[in-house]
Amino acid sequence: MIPMKRLLPFLLALLAVGTFSLDAQERVRWKLAMTWGPTLSPFVDAVEEMASMVEEMSGGNFVIRIDASNKHKSPFGVYDMVKAGQYEMGHSASYYYKGKNIAFQPLTTMPFGMTAPEQYAWFYYGGGMELMEEAFRPEGLLAYPGGNTGNQMGGWFRTEINGLEDLEGLKMRIPGFAGDVFSELGVTVTNIPPGELYTSLERGTIDALEWVGPGMDIKMGFHKIAPYYYTGWHEPATELLYLVNEDEFNDLPENYQAMLVAAMKLSSYNMYAENYHMSAVAWREMAEEFPNIEVRTFPEEVIAAMKEANEELIAEAKQESPLFAKILESQEEYMEGVRAWTKISDYDYLTDNLEPED
Amino acid sequence: MIPMKRLLPFLLALLAVGTFSLDAQERVRWKLAMTWGPTLSPFVDAVEEMASMVEEMSGGNFVIRIDASNKHKSPFGVYDMVKAGQYEMGHSASYYYKGKNIAFQPLTTMPFGMTAPEQYAWFYYGGGMELMEEAFRPEGLLAYPGGNTGNQMGGWFRTEINGLEDLEGLKMRIPGFAGDVFSELGVTVTNIPPGELYTSLERGTIDALEWVGPGMDIKMGFHKIAPYYYTGWHEPATELLYLVNEDEFNDLPENYQAMLVAAMKLSSYNMYAENYHMSAVAWREMAEEFPNIEVRTFPEEVIAAMKEANEELIAEAKQESPLFAKILESQEEYMEGVRAWTKISDYDYLTDNLEPED
Numbered sequence: 240m241i242p243m244k245r246l247l248p249f250l251l252a253l254l255a256v257g258t259f260s261l262d263a264q265e266r267v268r269w270k271l272a273m274t275w276g277p278t279l280s281p282f283v284d285a286v287e288e289m290a291s292m293v294e295e296m297s298g299g300n301f302v303i304r305i306d307a308s309n310k311h312k313s314p315f316g317v318y319d320m321v322k323a324g325q326y327e328m329g330h331s332a333s334y335y336y337k338g339k340n341i342a343f344q345p346l347t348t349m350p351f352g353m354t355a356p357e358q359y360a361w362f363y364y365g366g367g368m369e370l371m372e373e374a375f376r377p378e379g380l381l382a383y384p385g386g387n388t389g390n391q392m393g394g395w396f397r398t399e400i401n402g403l404e405d406l407e408g409l410k411m412r413i414p415g416f417a418g419d420v421f422s423e424l425g426v427t428v429t430n431i432p433p434g435e436l437y438t439s440l441e442r443g444t445i446d447a448l449e450w451v452g453p454g455m456d457i458k459m460g461f462h463k464i465a466p467y468y469y470t471g472w473h474e475p476a477t478e479l480l481y482l483v484n485e486d487e488f489n490d491l492p493e494n495y496q497a498m499l500v501a502a503m504k505l506s507s508y509n510m511y512a513e514n515y516h517m518s519a520v521a522w523r524e525m526a527e528e529f530p531n532i533e534v535r536t537f538p539e540e541v542i543a544a545m546k547e548a549n550e551e552l553i554a555e556a557k558q559e560s561p562l563f564a565k566i567l568e569s570q571e572e573y574m575e576g577v578r579a580w581t582k583i584s585d586y587d588y589l590t591d592n593l594e595p596e597d
Numbered sequence: 598m599i600p601m602k603r604l605l606p607f608l609l610a611l612l613a614v615g616t617f618s619l620d621a622q623e624r625v626r627w628k629l630a631m632t633w634g635p636t637l638s639p640f641v642d643a644v645e646e647m648a649s650m651v652e653e654m655s656g657g658n659f660v661i662r663i664d665a666s667n668k669h670k671s672p673f674g675v676y677d678m679v680k681a682g683q684y685e686m687g688h689s690a691s692y693y694y695k696g697k698n699i700a701f702q703p704l705t706t707m708p709f710g711m712t713a714p715e716q717y718a719w720f721y722y723g724g725g726m727e728l729m730e731e732a733f734r735p736e737g738l739l740a741y742p743g744g745n746t747g748n749q750m751g752g753w754f755r756t757e758i759n760g761l762e763d764l765e766g767l768k769m770r771i772p773g774f775a776g777d778v779f780s781e782l783g784v785t786v787t788n789i790p791p792g793e794l795y796t797s798l799e800r801g802t803i804d805a806l807e808w809v810g811p812g813m814d815i816k817m818g819f820h821k822i823a824p825y826y827y828t829g830w831h832e833p834a835t836e837l838l839y840l841v842n843e844d845e846f847n848d849l850p851e852n853y854q855a856m857l858v859a860a861m862k863l864s865s866y867n868m869y870a871e872n873y874h875m876s877a878v879a880w881r882e883m884a885e886e887f888p889n890i891e892v893r894t895f896p897e898e899v900i901a902a903m904k905e906a907n908e909e910l911i912a913e914a915k916q917e918s919p920l921f922a923k924i925l926e927s928q929e930e931y932m933e934g935v936r937a938w939t940k941i942s943d944y945d946y947l948t949d950n951l952e953p954e955d
Contacts, residue, residue, distance in 0.1 A: 264622075295855035296654055351950055354943050356714065356747070356873050363867060364874035389714070390942035452942070475946055497653035498856075501863055508866040509721060515714050516722035518942070519935035534941070542949065574953035577877040583892070584748035584810070584876070585712050586947050588833055591900065592709055593940055595932035 264300040265492055272321065274314045274331040276434045277307035281454070281517060282479060285386040285510035286330045289481075292502040293495075301495050303328070314432040318482060322378055327487040330385055333374075333480045334415035335430070342374045342562040344416045345570055346382070348477045350549045352570065355387045355476040355511055356585075357577045362478075365573045370566045381488055383503045385479030386510030389518065393469030393537060394449030395440070395461040400469070400537060403544055412436065412448035416552065417473030423548035424541075440464050449473070453525055454517025462532045470536045472545060479507070622658040623850055630679065632672045632689040634792045635665035639812075639875060640837060643744040643868035644688045647839075650860040651853075659853050661686070672790040676840065680736055685845040688743055691732075691838045692773035693788070700732045700920040702774045703928055704740070706835045708907045710928060713745045713834040713869055714943075715935045720836070723931045728924045739846055741861045743837030744868030747876065751827030751895060752807030753798070753819040758827070758895060761902055770794060770806035774910065775831030781906035782899075798822050807831070811883055812875025820890045828894045830903060837865070 271290070275282045283305075290303040306326070308314040317329035318336045334347035345352070346367075353361060361367040362384055375382040394413065400406060407425040411418075418428040431439050431448075437459055439445050447465060450456050462468065481503045488496060525532055537545070557564035629648070633640045641663075648661040664684070666672040675687035676694045692705035703710070704725075711719060719725040720742055733740040752771065758764060765783040769776075776786040789797050789806075795817055797803050805823060808814050820826065839861045846854060883890055895903070915922035 292855065292859055296852050296859065298850075298852040351953075354947070356869070357877075359866075359870040360874040360877065363870050390946050392942075453938075470941060470945055472946070472949070475943075492656075494654050494656040497650065501650055501654065501859055505859055505863040505866070508717075508863070511714070512717040512721050515935070515938070516718040519715075519718065519931075519938040522938045522941065523934040536945070571953065573877075576881040577873070578951065578953050580811075580873070580877040580880045581947065582951055583828060583880065584750075585833075586944070586951070587828055587894070588748050588830070589712070589939065589944050591830070593936065593944070595709075595929065595936050 264298055265495070267297075267301045267491065267495060269301070269303045269327040269487070271303050271305050272311050272313075272317045272326040272329045273305060273307050274317050274329075274335065274433070275307060276309055279433060279455075281510050281513040282330070282386060283307070284513060285479070285506040288509060289502045289506035292505065293498050296498045296502070297495060301491075301498065308432065308434060314434070315430075318380075321482045321484050322380060324484050324487065327484050329482040331480050331482065332385075332414075332477065333382065337415060340374065340562075341556050341560045342566055344556075345563065345566045346371050346374060346478070347415060347480070348474045349553075349567075349570065350417050350420055350473045351546060352475055353574060353577070354581065355389050355478075357574070357581060358387070358476040358478065359384075359508075359511075360577060361570065361573045365577075366569055370562075370569060374562060374566070375482070376485065379485045381483040381485050383481040383483070383500065384507040385481040385503070386507045386514075387479070388451050388455075388474070388477040388514050389511060390452070391449065391471045391474040391477055392452045392456065393471050393473065394447055395456070395465035396447040396467040396469065397465045398446075399467050399533070399535065400541060402538055403541055406541070409447055410445045412439065412445050413473070415474070416549070417449075419552050420473065420545050420548045423552065424544055437461065451477075452514065452518045453521035454514055454519075457521045457525060457529070462529055466531050467533050467535055470534070472537065472542060479510070481507075622656055623853070625655075625659045625849065625853060627659070627661045627685040627845070629661050629663050630669050630671075630675045630684040630687045631663060631665050632675050632687075632693065632791070633665060634667055637791060637813075639868050639871040640688070640744065641665070642871060643837070643864040646867060647860045647864035650863065651856050654856045654860070655853060659849075659856065666790065666792060672792070673788075676738075679840045679842050680738060682842050682845065685842050687840040689838050689840065690743075690772075690835065691740065695773060698732065698920075699914050699918045700924055702914075703921065703924045704729050704732060704836070705773060705838070706832045707911075707925075707928065708775050708778055708831045709904060710833055711932060711935070712939065713747050713836075715932070715939060716745070716834040716836065717742075717866075717869075718935060719928065719931045723935075724927055728920075728927060732920060732924070733840070734843065737843045739841040739843050741839040741841070741858065742865040743839040743861070744865045744872075745837070746809050746813075746832070746835040746872050747869060748810070749807065749829050749832040749835055750810045750814065751829050751831065752805055753814070753823035754805040754825040754827065755823045756804075757825050757891070757893065758899060760896055761899055764899070767805055768803045770797065770803050771831070773832070774907070775807075777910050778831070778903050778906045781910065782902055795819065809835075810872070810876045811879035812872055812877075815879045815883060815887070820887055824889050825891050825893055828892070830895065830900060837868070839865075 293301050317331040320326045321329040332347050333343040337344040371382050410427045412431045414430040422428045651659050675689040678684045679687040690705050691701040695702040729740050768785045770789045772788040780786045
């Protein structure tokens with residue numbers, strides 16, 4: 240028997256500590272599957288930053304393990320694996336799954352669509368997030384912006400494209416709606432996981448490909464095989480995607496939900512800034528270090544044919560999917576207003592300041 | 598005396614709870630002082646969103662009370678109050694304090710400087726945050742981006758500016774470096790707290806003012822008195838500022854520090870998107886609802902004189918402050934690369950797509 244007066248201080252100390260324990264942090268371990276390989280910067284940087292923010296904010300209690308495509312072996316299976324709960328969350332791009340639902344396409348980007356600042360305004364203040372939810376929630380999935388690449392370059396070609404006839408029969412890796420547009424123009428279109436791009440181009444499985452922009456492309460070495468580098472039209476603001484299994488999300492404590500959402504959103508914006516930076520640096524180096532790269536813009540007749548095919552395909556997809564129609568109409572209506580603002584603000588300003596002062 | 602065998606289960610339960618208590622959440626109450634009044638959207642939205650994210654992520658344990666300028670009565674005293682620890686943190690703009698240190702100016706924006714996407718790339722990936730730290734940490738302050746307005750309009754004028762002679766003797770509210778530039782051009786320049794702008798214009802204390810852009814300006818009613826609305830040159834990417842007292846920050850638990858930093862950064866990016874949205878909406882409505890507003894661009898001779906005065910003032914300030922020189926050189930060097938990328942990506946794309954498709 241221990242005398243009560245010796246026990247009491249110890250007991251009181253324990254009680255005091257116990258009062259705080261109402262706020263105790265639950266230990267949570269999650270797994271995330273990426274479409275990308277383990278070192279694909281800045282896509283992977285965004286995911287790693289997101290996970291490390293969550294870990295820090297939770298005092299080390301909410302830990303997200305990241306599996307790259309070399310681990311799970313299914314780059315385009317991320318959607319299904321998260322839906323099935325095999326992974327609690329994933330990082331990919333919604334337009335990779337347009338075969339499942341064409342309405343996923345405009346939640347990434349659209350040919351001749353919005354720029355990144357316009358699109359973030361639409362997502363968060365112009366009704367975009369609500370439409371994203373309408374597309375993904377019936378699948379038991381929560382979806383969030385996963386990082387913007389900014390305006391993508393039009394891709395690498397072995398030969399120059401001087402007119403529509405040069406596209407005929409070309410084999411090209413180009414995903415999403417832009418691939419359908421090129422397909423209408425006679426291109427044989429395919430999507431290939433990021434990890435196999437260089438080999439496919441080298442072996443002649445494809446004659447051309449688009450990837451992202453100088454920041455990411457140069458490191459892939461495409462310019463060694465396909466020196467014609469075209470400016471962009473097809474992905475003016477490619478937004479990657481975080482997918483979260485809804486049931487798993489609902490099982491999280493509310494404060495962990497808040498941390499996860501904040502970390503996803505912040506890492507996405509940061510990726511936009513990081514890729515802008517990487518592209519600027521690479522664009523500058525390119526001119527000096529890789530003088531064999533020939534920067535080109537598609538000829539007017541090609542651009543005109545792309546726009547026409549794009550409009551036709553949009554009209555068809557609107558017929559096919561009421562949700563695609565609803566999302567496109569929201570974006571078209573939004574662009575009517577936002578593009579005029581972009582013109583009077585950044586565009587007109589840049590026109591007078593294309594060469595920064597020394 | 599209580600028998601040990603009756604105490605034991607109770608004691609063990611307390612011990613189990615005690616184990617969790619290592620992760621217990623400390624209750625923290627902070628106060629934030631804003632330069633703005635209590636309803637100034639989107640500036641105040643950013644601050645409120647930041648505070649509410651911190652509160653949610655901490656499970657209600659870290660609460661930040663927000664005091665607007667009508668409470669603390671010192672809109673431009675935010676810097677001093679945070680430095681003194683009277684408030685743990687503040688929300689303002691660094692260029693309001695350029696009288697204390699001219700190096701604070703380019704951490705907000707510079708006339709003829711970077712656009713918002715360029716500037717975020719510089720802040721987070723191009724060395725900007727390190728320079729911000731170099732400017733503020735010696736003052737015992739931590740500084741973070743506090744929300745970007747995007748490209749600001751050049752302001753509201755009672756009369757049209759057809760040449761340099763129309764600026765002579767004009768009384769204008771325009772803060773920061775741009776004010777110094779206008780001062781060189783013969784304008785009598787002043788800064789006035791946001792809450793007093795309309796009255797000052799109405800009473801003729803000033804003849805002209807710049808505030809932000811259509812999203813915020815229209816609600817202020819300036820167009821009723823000064824119908825000439827000029828496009829921007831002077832604040833291409835005004836970044837507001839979160840100031841945090843360093844000692845107070847260091848006293849926070851590490852996970853609260855992480856929450857606070859994440860919430861500040863996320864709310865800043867969000868404010869950029871929100872103001873882009875508000876501006877787009879207001880710009881569209883303006884044409885229909887306020888046909889008396891006359892949108893103008895400053896004449897070429899005025900722009901040329903502004904650029905010249907700006908370059909001279911930059912050269913002087915570089916002499917005066919080695920840190921200003923270091924920051925400006927970093928920005929100038931950065932712009933050399935990033936502006937070329939902006940041109941080949943968004944700018945050239947927009948040139949072909951100024952009128953969105955129907």
